[in-house]
Each structure stands twice: as structure tokens, then as C-alpha cells.
Amino acid sequence: MENLTEELAQLDQGNIHSLMDSESQIQELMERLDQGVVEIDRMDMKMNVYDQLLGTVRDAMGKLGGQYSHILCQNSNLKSLFAEVEGLVTQLDLDPRVEEVLLHESLSSPSEIRDCELAAASLQSSLQQELPSGVDVLQAVTEQTEAFHNLSAAFGRRLYTHLSGLFTLNAAMMLDNAHVRHTVGPSITSHSQVHSDLLGYSKLMCWLKECEPVRFSEVLEAYLRSFRPVYEEEIRAVFAESKTMLGRVSEGKKGLLGRTGSNMDMLRPISGSMMMLSHARDKGGINQSFADFGATAGLSPDHPNKPRFDQVFDTVLEQLQPVCVSEQKFLTSFFHFAKRTASFVEDDDINEVDGLDGPLRDDSDLGLDGVQGVLGQLLAILLPEIEAFIAHGERMDSYNALHLLVNVSQRLMFALESGGRVMSYLDETLKKALLYIKRLFDKLIVNKRRQIEDMKVPRGAKAGVLPCVLWFKDFAERAESIVMGTDRRADLDKAYQTLTDALFKTIDRVATEHQKTPNDVIKFENYHTLVDILSRLKINCLEVKRDTAKKRYRSHKKIYVKNCLGRPLDKLSAFFEGVESLRAAGTKAEEVGYRLDYSRSELRKCIKEYPGKEVKRGLEKLYRRVEKEVSDSDLQVVWGAMQEAFIEQAQRFEALIAECYPGANISLDFTLDNLAEYFASISAQK
Template identity: 35%
Template structure:
């Protein structure tokens, strides 16, 4: 069995036989330009009536040796067969069904065999709509008889399977006669030749009897022959009529097939018409704008609530009509293009009208609010703008429509809003901070303070500011300067304590007023201008002029926060602010409040010049507001964080000034040295600092300052003790370290526990040295005399003879 025969057998068995089909012809082909894509083109007939001829593309499965059908076409769908050339041998050919398929056969002979098979099948089973055979050799296009039976040129291996050969099975009576004959001859089965000879003899006898009988009835035979001739004549007439009927029925069959195809086409056509009507109905519905919406967009009242609602609904309907999902082919329709242009003109007109109205409204609000500017400044509170926000919020949906429809106008409106309101906000903030500074510049009445201060608390808290003098003439507060104790201002004076308490109240009031003031404006801007959490890329931006970019790279910002805010706060800000960064909101808030950060920094500098202890109050208060902020990425939180960095630097500078004052302390050579001033001042400083930082998360910065200050104090005590000419070193060390030990034990500061132990150890060492070196020898001359006596006795002089020596006589003792 050849390879092609084996493939044909496999295809018939695995692909066509399960579907009650017979494989008539096949060819191994590849598509033009795709040599590796092998497949088979197969022509097959159905075994059930009516017989249908089909052409299949069969491919080998990717996994395994099985075959499967990839494409199927009815033979009557074949429109044209192009053999490419009638003279030149080529393996290429084209088959045109719904489109043209280009193939290359494995050989020219296989191609011609398959095309011949297609020709025979189309001639036999297609009455009408037969395909055209172009560029096919004439010897392949043989005439095929229409009646049923084998085709004239059928070969055993191809078309012989179209119809089964005529075969008539024997009847039951013939079968009985055959059995009877075989039973009469016992040798019928064992010896077929004897049985055949006997049957031949019987047949000869019967033929002779038949001939004898026929010759005996010649007349009857002649009559029978005439009857037979008449019957034949009648049969021919009937056959002619049947042929005519067949021709008529054949035409009817062809027409019925055509009608069947036309019915299918009509059904498809009706479905297409229905889909087209539905598509057009949906398109017309989507492109049809309600007249009331059209009227609202053209002349709707934008100053009344009902008019705003009507215009909002109309704008949304117009936006939907402009953004409908239309097939690209429908967009080319003249009616659709005209309606879209109409909508664009309507959108442009309404956008201009809306932008003009809001532009005037923004300017009017800025001017109207400016007329009543700073009415609440004397009450030390920032005015609220709820009424202006309430008047503008009904336009929020229209602003969203404008942002999507005409971003340029939307951007210009946002600029107008920020320009109109920024002047007002700047003036209000400036007056508010000026009022705060004026309140700090006046000496408070202790009886009018909101919180009374007891005498014990006042004694613990320290101050060195000189209230009542010009700021330029005041000394840096809290500095432990080398001046006489008579001229040093006490840290715990009630006036300074009251001023610091007043500053803490004013600072808390200031921050609490700024927070709702800025957050309310930020919330309004987010809702009204529809600002996004993360900036989106806009393709319609003309240039990058409106895109806000951070002034510092990320690496610099990270180093900035780590260095100035501490690792803990930086970690919090990187996990919240950095991930929820909102550049659009901060950009707009920065334009609305351009001077807020500068005013805050100016107030911080002013307060720091008044009293260095204020930096501690500000560090605590500002840290609380930064850490407790719900939106760490907001404009106000970022501004507070930036100011917190400046406050931290002021606090560090304040500590450095304390250290510098201690290091520059001058020893008074006229009087005996007692407890040093900076030791007293450290107790006051630590007591007041603990009251400020108690229970806050900024105590770590204070602990670091404590360690530095105590180390410098210990160092300078040793320096003063060494340099003082009037007082013994042990006395200076004893008194000052004892006082430091007492102070640290009283304060119970955990980070200074080691310093407390060191102060105790140093105090005890100097106490022992003082006791043994000074208190052990109160009469120096008498002590020297008795030492001499002991030395003489030790050298061998008798005790009673020592008194006779001139240096140790009784006169010397007296």
C-alpha cells in the first residue's frame, strides 16, 4: 500500500466515516508563502440523501497523529477554479469561495487529479451555479453523463466509491431451489465440478424442452413476439414521457434549490435590515438632544438654583451625545457629521457663557469679601468663607463638565479664582499674624490670663527675657551668661512665666485657627475643581507651563526630612505623604496662600527673638499638629513640616547659645567661689523644659540637648575649680557637683541617670579629698612640731631627752 493510499484510508476512516461521508479525492497542499503550513484539500460526498458535495481543509493535529477539519465549504459555494496555466506545468491553483484561497499542491499530477475530481463532481451534482474552471487543461474537463450510475471516466481508486455497483440478491424461492438441487447430489459440496456438470446437463435438457415447446407453439410465439413488440413500443412511449417528466422535474429541482438558497439569503437580509434599523434607532436616539436641554444650554439662567440644575442636566446630556460609541463607518455619514458639528458648536458656546459667568462671579466674590476684610482681626480669629463656598458649590458639576470639554477655559478660570482670592487671603493672614505679634508685644495682666499659675509652679519655671525693652536691646533668653548674680534676671520671674504662658496660648490659638481655615479652602478646591489624588497625564495640554513640578528632587527631599525632622517622623511621612502625594492640590493652595509659609516663618523668628524658650513651645505645638494631621500630604501639613524644620534649627541654636554661655563663663577673682550661676540656671532650664515637653514625642530632642548640656557643665565646673585663686579646687567641685547630683535626683530624667551617678561619684571623691587634706590638719605649726618630735624618737633619742633640744623645747611649744 502506497503512502498516499494509506493517508487516504486514514482520512476516510478517522475523519469522514464517523460523519457518514465518503472521501472522493484529496490533494496535499500548502498555502502560498507558507511552506511549513501543510494540510489536505478533500472532496467528499454524504452517504445520506440528498447527497451533498463538500470541500474540506484537513490538518494534522499538533499533538498526535490524528487529523481534524479546519475549514468546510459546500461545493455549490465554489465560484471559480483557477489552474494558473494550461500550457505550463505548475503546482499552484486558486479556489474562490467567499474569498480567494491560493494553494500549492505537492505535485502537478496530484493537482490535476484533484481539479478533475472537482470538475466531475460539479458536473454531476450541480445543476445550476456551476463554478468556472479557468486555465485548466482541456483533457481534464471530460463530459460526464447526467443519469445515475458510474461516471464514464471513473477510476477504481477515485470516483468508484460514488455509487455502489448494481447487485441483486437471490430471492427466498431461488435459495430453496438451490438447496434442493444441492441435496439431490451428495457430491455437490465435495466435488463442485461433478455438481456443475450435472447442473449443465439439466440446463441443456431444460433448454431443449423449452425450444421444443417453443417450436411446438410457433403461432403462439409469433403472437407473443408481436405482443412483446407492442409492449416495447408502449414502454418506449412511456419512457419518452418519463424522460420529459424527468426533464421537467429536473428544472423544478434546480429551481427549488435556488429558492432554498434565496430563502436563506432573504432571511439573512431581513436580519441585517433589523440590525440596521436597531443601530440607526439607537444612533438617532443618542444624537437627539432634548429641546429643553438645547434651550438651557443656549439661554439658561446660571444665577438661580433651578437654572443651574437645568444647565447641569443639559451639559451632561450634551457630553453623552458627544462621547457616544459610534462605529467608524457610521461617523462618516453626513447626518452624523452634521449633528456632531452642531453639538460641538453648542458645547463651545455654552463653555464660553459658563466661563464668562464664573469669571465675573470669582472677581465679584473677591471684591465683595475684600470690602469687609479683617473685621475679625481684632478678635484674633480668621474669618470663615462658608457662605462663598456655599454659593459656588452648585457649579461644581458644571466645572467638571468644563474640565472635560474645554480644559483651557477651565485652567484659565482656576487662575482667575486663585488670583482673585489670593489677595484677600494674603491680607487676612497678614492681619492675623500682625495681631498675634501685637498680643505678644504687650505685657500681660496675670489676673486676666485664662489659666492661673501658682507660686510653686512659677518658682520652677525659668525665664531670662527682658519684657518691656526693645527687642534689639534684649539679650538672648535663657542664656547662661557670665555676669554677676546681682545683674542676672531670674529664670522663674512671674512676669516672664506669664509671657511664656501667653505665648503658648497664642501659638495654640494661631495654629488652631489656621488649620480649619486652610483645610476648608482645600476641601472646597478639591470638590469644586475636581482635583485628583495623583496627577494624570493630559494629552490636550498645549505646553508644560501649567504643570507644577517640585523644586527639589526626591533624594534631596528625603535627606532634608531625615536630617531635620528625625528618622521616626520621616518614616511616617514617607509611608503616608510620599505615597498620597497630591501635587495639584498643593499647587493650587500654594497659589491661594503664597505668603502663608513666609508669615509663619516670620512669626517663628519674631517669637524666637522675644524669648529663646519660645522655640521649645513652638517645637512641641508644631510637632503635635504635624503628627496629628489626617491628610499628611495636604498643603498645610507640608507647610507646617517646613516650619517645623526651622523651629528645630532655632531650638538647636538656642541650646548652642546655652552651651556657648557656659563655656564663656568668667571666674570672679575677688570673691570666694560658691555654686556657679550656670549650675543654678540648668536647674531652672531643666524644670521648665520638662514642664513643656512632658508627654510629647519630641522629648528625644530634649534628651539629646540634656546630655550635651550636662557634659559641658561638668567640663566647665572642672575648669572653674582649676582656675579660681581664692577657693580650693575640692571645695568648688564638692559644692557644684553636690548641687548637680541633687538637681538630677530631683528631676529624675531617665537619660541623665548615668550623669547623676557620675555627679555623685565626683562629689564623693572631692568630699573625701577635702576631709582628708584640709579638715585633718587644722593647726599647721603644731602639727609640724609633733611630727618633728616623732621623728627624733624614731631615730633613737629618748623621749625624756627630746625636750632638751632647742627646736623642741617647751618654749617652742608655747
């Protein structure tokens, strides 16, 4: 322990001596440390300066980076703006040649028209391009757009002026030609050449409809204004000549009449002609004119030397149909109405016209019902002239209303049943005229019914077959010959019902009012005639009426015969009627002879009054009476019925004698063979 203490002390002493030896070194170290502190302070000042300098550079670099991003964005925007402006300029830029063509190019030759079509298409493209949103407020854009519209309006005016001039010129030439043609018989010539020339402007009309609809309407009005008088002149002339023809006696018709066996055969409608007429096409002219009509038409049944009205009417339609179809095609193509159908537009019939780009405007913008509305204005004269011509035919012969009702109905029905076929304007007009024809037919039926109902009671001693029955016979025969082979029966069947109802009432009325001819005679004679008429004509809708008439005929004939039977054997008939009354009351057959009034002696007395000669005289007297009351056509029928009834009566008398007076050896003074001889002898004498 002591050693350790001593060593520790020695070590401390050594350390002290060592420290005292290094004091100079420490001093030097302290000086160096002071110098280091100073140097550090100096470096710190420099670092502060550097830091301040770097801070300024950092701020400048931050600002520079923001400005660079802005410059990049601005550069991008400028590029986009340049592209937009360049595109807008391109859109609104129009070749000066386009303006020159539209304002100054002539519209006379096909090449010039083609140049105008291309220029108009370019202008339309510029007008219809979609501009970026918002650029329409820019002054330059507004001015350029206005310039386009002004150019479009200017060309529209030029096109309107040119086409109006063409319309006026062509219409004037056609009117002049129409006046010249009247000297050789008017007809409606084909307008195909005019249409062909005008169709060269079809694409420009499509452009006008799209870009200048108001001017388009003015062109349409100009066309109507120019060509309406042409059609009025031609249509009036055709109908006027047709009326003249109906009143003209033709020598050629006389020869034709001489070769025909029956006028009624010629009343049958020519349905084939109607079918051909429905398919009429405009091939550059009219196939049949009035000059050659006499070689094909039939004759009027009432006027054998004059042509039939319905066939003249068909000929007029053959004149009108190609014109209407051609005009409808032209209007559809030239004015770009609703899409055409194959029935009216063929590649070889009319030039196909492709419209410029862009959808067509709705035709309702024009205030028209499409092409039919335009035709209605252009051919406004057609329906009044058709109706006036129909009225003229009806005044000539009221049956012409039925002829036309059948023919026009067949025509329209064929037009409707043709698959996919759109009806022509003439067919549409005939649909309206059909209502007028139906009214005329109804007028015919009303007049016939009134004629039947107002028939006066005949003043002669013998009424016979009433005129109203013969009127109905004439009507039914003519009507059936007209509708034969057609399916236009509904109106006629209805008319039959009306007329037969009136006929039944008139027969009954006249039978009651006639003062000389017995009621039953008038009824059975006229009902018999009516049954014969209906049986011969075989009209299905009148089967019930025929059966009713037959029942009435048989009933009234039976009544008349029964009333006449007792007169030749009046006392004998009264005697046996009493016998039958007793039997009906329950008296036994063997007890009848014990009645005072019906005894055997009374029976012999009655039979004695009617020997064979007396019976024959009574029959002759009866025949003379029947002959006065019954018409010749029914006399033998009634006399035969009386013979049968008289013989049956005689057989009944003999049966009652055998039943009620057996073993009395009583018989009539004449036999059944005698009666047959009496009737045959009387018939032969008359």
C-alpha cells in the same frame, strides 16, 4: 416401446396441424407486436420531450431556491441593519432642549443650575456611550460626535466664564471687608457663605472634570488666582496684629500677674488647649478673637505685663484652624478630590454632593498632589508667615523655641494618634514648621553650650559658684516647667547631656586657670551646687551626671579638707605621719619610741607646742582662710567637714600614743570636747 413411439408421432402430427391452423392468428399477433413497437417508439419520443421539459423546470426550480435563500438572508441583514441604525440614531440623538439649555440657560438660580445639571448629564451620557465597532468612521457619526464635543466645549467655556466671575466678585468683596475689619482688629472671617453658594455648582464641576479636564484646571486656577490674595491679606493681618499684641502692655495682664504666685507656674503648657484646637470645626465664625484674648492668656515670665508668646501663637492657630479645615472640605467637595473622611466632612457641616455617573479622573492629571497641593498654592503664604512669627518670638525670648517645640509636637502627636483622622492642612504646615522650630531650639542649645564653654575666669579673689552653673540652673528650671506634663523630652534630654558635658569641662578648666581660689574649692563648690540643682529637679536622664557630680564634689571636698587639716597642728601632724610611716614599714609599736626622732621626749616637745589656746588660734586662722576661699553657701558645710576630720585626726593621734607609747603618761593638751567647743565657738563668732 412401439406404442410410445407411435403416440409421440401422433402428438407431433397434431401439433403441426395445430400450428398450421393458427398461422393467421400469428400473423395478426405479429402485426399487433409491430404496432406495439411503433407505439412504444412514439411514447419514447414523448418521454424524451417531457424529460427535456422537466429538466428545464428542474434547473429553474434550483435557481429559484437559491434566489429565495439569498432573499431570506438579505431580508435578515436589512432588518439587523435597520435595528443598528435605529439604535445608533437613538444613541446619537440629543434633545434640542438640551442644546438650548447648555448654550443659553442662565446659571444664576438653583432651578436653572438644576436644568443645566440634567442637560449636562444627558450630554455626558451621549459622549460616553460605547458605539458599535467601526461606526466611528461614518461621516454622520463623526459629525454628530464632533457636534457633541463642540457643545461640551461651549458649555465648559460658559461655566468657566460664569464661575470665574463669581470668584472675582466674591474675592473683591472679601478683600474690601478685610480692609474694613483692620480698624477693629483683624481676624480671618469664615468663608462658609461663599463656599455654600459655590457648592451649588458642585455637580457641574464634577461634569467639567470628567468631560472638560482642561477647562476644569482653568477653573481651579481661576479660584486660586482670585482667593489667594484674600488669604494672603487676612493671614498677614492676623500675624501682624499678633506681633503688635506681643509688644503691647495690657492693664488686664497687670491684674492677672498680681493674682499669680509664681511666674514659673504659668510656663506650663496648656495641653488641653492644644487638644481642643485639634478638633476645631468651622461653624460659621471664629470662636476666639484678639479682642477677648486678654481674658484667657497667661503672661510672659520675662515681661510680666505682656502676653505669653506661645499662647498668642495658640490663639493664631485657633484663628487659622477652622479656616483651613473649612477650605479643605470645600475644595474636596467642589473640585472632587480624593474621598473625604468623616473627620472632615459631616452631613450637617457641608452639603453632600453626588457626582454624575462615571469614575472621577485621577487628580494627578492636574499636576497637583490632590487637595493638599491645591491648599499649598492657595495658602502658600501660611508657612512663611508662621516661620516669620516663630522667628519673631525667638528673638523676643529664645526659650519660646522650646515652648513651641513642646506645643506643636503635642498637637501633631494628638492628630496622628486620633484614629482614622486625616491631618488638616494647618497640621501638615505645622509639621514643616516643626523642623524650623527644631532648628531654633538647636540654635538655643548651641548658644547655651557656647556661652558655657566661653565663660571667662572670674577675676575676684573668690571664684564661688560659676555663672555657667547658674545659667544651667536657669535653663533647666525653665525647660522643666515648659515640658512638665508632656512627653516631649527626647530633644531636651539630648540638650541636657550636651550642656552638662560642657559644664563639667568648664568647671575643670576654670578650676585650673583660676589663680586665687584653690582648684579643689572651685570644683567641690560648683559640683555641690550642680548636685543640688539636679536633685531638686529630678531629671531622669541626668541621674548618671548627678552621681558623677556627687562623687567629684565629695572627692574634691575631702582633698581640700585634708590639705587644710595639718595647718593648725602642722608639727604634730608631721610627727604622727612619721610614726604611721614606721608602722607601715613594719616597725613594731613598742619599738617606735626607741627611734631618736620619734622618742617620747620628742613627742612631749611637739605636744607642748600645741596647747589648747594655740590650737584654738590655729583653728581661727584656718577658718579665716577657708572663709576667704569658700563661698558662704558652702562655708558651714566645709567647716563641719573639717570639724569631723579634725576630731578624727585627734582620735587617731591618741590611738597612736596609746599603741606606740604605752605607760608613758603622755596625752594631747586638749580633749575632744575642747575641740568641739573650739569649733562651735568659732562658728558662733562668725
